[in-house]
Amino acid sequence: MILLDGKIARAHYSSLLEKRIKELSFVPCLVILQVGNRTDSNSYIKAKKSFAQKVGVKEIHINFPEDVGQEELIEAVKKYNQDESVNGIIIQLPLPPQINSEIVLNLIDPKKDIDGLNCATKFLPATARGIRELIKFYKIELAGKKVTVLGRSKLVGEPVAEMCHEEGALVTICHSKTENTPQKAQDADILIVAVGKPNLVGREYVKEGQVVIDVGITRHSEGQLVGDVNFNEVKDIVHMITPVPGGVGQMTVLALFENLIDACYSNKNN
Numbered sequence: 244m245i246l247l248d249g250k251i252a253r254a255h256y257s258s259l260l261e262k263r264i265k266e267l268s269f270v271p272c273l274v275i276l277q278v279g280n281r282t283d284s285n286s287y288i289k290a291k292k293s294f295a296q297k298v299g300v301k302e303i304h305i306n307f308p309e310d311v312g313q314e315e316l317i318e319a320v321k322k323y324n325q326d327e328s329v330n331g332i333i334i335q336l337p338l339p340p341q342i343n344s345e346i347v348l349n350l351i352d353p354k355k356d357i358d359g360l361n362c363a364t365k366f367l368p369a370t371a372r373g374i375r376e377l378i379k380f381y382k383i384e385l386a387g388k389k390v391t392v393l394g395r396s397k398l399v400g401e402p403v404a405e406m407c408h409e410e411g412a413l414v415t416i417c418h419s420k421t422e423n424t425p426q427k428a429q430d431a432d433i434l435i436v437a438v439g440k441p442n443l444v445g446r447e448y449v450k451e452g453q454v455v456i457d458v459g460i461t462r463h464s465e466g467q468l469v470g471d472v473n474f475n476e477v478k479d480i481v482h483m484i485t486p487v488p489g490g491v492g493q494m495t496v497l498a499l500f501e502n503l504i505d506a507c508y509s510n511k512n513n
């Protein structure tokens with residue numbers, strides 16, 4: 244079994260990214276808008292801020308109270324859309340129920356929507372781009388391969404499936420209502436799992452020679468991160484597999500910053 248190590252792939256792409264950042268005549272700036280104080284959001288933001296610091300990106304983190312009104316958040320988006328020193332804006336999801344995520348996300352200037360969640364976006368959502376980078380790093384071919392994606396969310400499953408389709412794969416999408424999901428998973432050359440159910444995927448979902456990419460991240464009460472794939476049960480069957488932690492999550496943060504630096508270059512005023 245070959246471990247698809249996100250840390251190694253990220254280190255490789257990070258050095259390329261740092262080089263691109265140094266070649267700019269300005270310091271890229273990312274704005275992170277957060278509402279409330281969810282533990283998972285805090286840890287994702289911490290990872291983004293620490294990566295920003297490492298590669299030389301300025302970040303502005305605005306943390307609104309849990310009960311902030313939608314108008315106040317919209318005003319912040321408009322302010323940073325107009326601020327030419329800001330190259331990327333992200334709104335940490337999920338948002339509390341008084342805020343319509345779709346309305347607010349669609350107000351981000353598409354040139355600054357580095358999360359790729361706005362309907363006019365110019366960017367591939369970070370998880371999909373991160374998976375594409377990881378696959379490329381390990382020289383896995385997508386074109387002509389059978390790919391099964393478990394999960395069809397707007398944030399993860401759907402853009403990942405679209406990316407694989409764009410790369411020439413034959414894509415099957417499974418969701419909560421799909422029948423015979425284990426069989427459809429087993430039939431794939433590449434299985435990508437983005438469900439959010441810890442250890443869902445056991446031996447009955449996989450086969451020899453398969454590549455398994457686990458997007459799922461669930462934090463156990465003791466703080467430990469668990470994937471959707473039962474790693475120990477399938478690791479001796481499949482050909483390649485991502486660990487959790489240390490797999491796709493590493494690549495998602497990297498891809499977000501790749502989108503940011505693409506935004507800097509395409510609107511270059513340097």
Ligand code: NAP
Pocket residue numbers: 370393394395396397398399400417418419420421424437438439440443457458459460461491492493495496
């Ligand atoms: P989500 O919005 O809850 O969507 C889950 C999807 O899984 C839905 O489409 C659902 O189907 C489908 N599903 C549920 N049970 C299933 C089953 N037994 N077989 C096949 N599909 C099933 O979750 P999400 O936002 O997409 O996130 C998925 C996971 O990825 C979570 O663990 C999240 O933490 C993780 N994540 C990781 C990263 C990373 O960088 N590694 C980034 C983002 C998210 P229906 O549509 O029919 O309900």
